[in-house]
Amino acid sequence: MSLKELEFRNHVYKFYEENRALGKLYTYKHFLYDNVSKSTIYNIIQHFEKGLTVDRRNGSGCKAVKITPQKLRQIENLFENNDSVSLHTAARKYDVSPGYLCKTLKKKTKLRYRKKQTIPKRSDKQIALAKPKCNLLLSKFHHHDFILDDESYFT
Incomplete structure (x- = not known):
């Protein structure tokens, strides 16, 4: 605990x-003005x-965790050119x-x-152009039957 925190606590x-x-x-309202x-x-x-006393117990608080150079190489190999691994899964591992x-x-x-x-299914521009293009196809190929599915086989 820093000296400033200790003085404030006192x-x-x-x-x-x-x-x-x-x-x-009353105490809360008094210190409320000190932000x-x-x-x-x-x-x-x-x-x-x-x-309890003002001082905290020795050893209380967050334990320091360090990533060794070997672990760092393993993590780097895990993420390199691999988008199937999530950050949370790797952190748990x-x-x-x-x-x-992430910071490391x-x-x-x-x-x-x-x-x-996730990318949107269609952009606003594509939605606006969909109806005129369908009308064009209908006018040109009205004597043909179409089977539509959700996959594209052409560019």
Whole structure:
């Protein structure tokens, strides 16, 4: 915890202790003008009411995860020219978060992960041209029977 955070926590502790009779809401409203989130203030107050000290427990917090160079090569080989692997699947496989994996790919490799996007069936221009083209085909080939399916065999 940084020195600034520790000082703020001490300040909230002292203020709440002095004004305990006025309640949590009074403390929240006092620190609301300092642009501090509601959850932060209430968490500090809850911490105080449990009788805990200002300092956090040693070792609490997020554990550092690093990707070794061997794992990085494996991940690079997994993603290279392969669009069937999702970022979430790879993250689960290598026991890291998807955000960390994406950030590592950007910084340490030349690969960029991009999510597949579905393309629309037709553009606005194609929709506008569909009716006149159908009329043209009907006028030219009205004596023929057509079998239509959803696949195109021509350019």
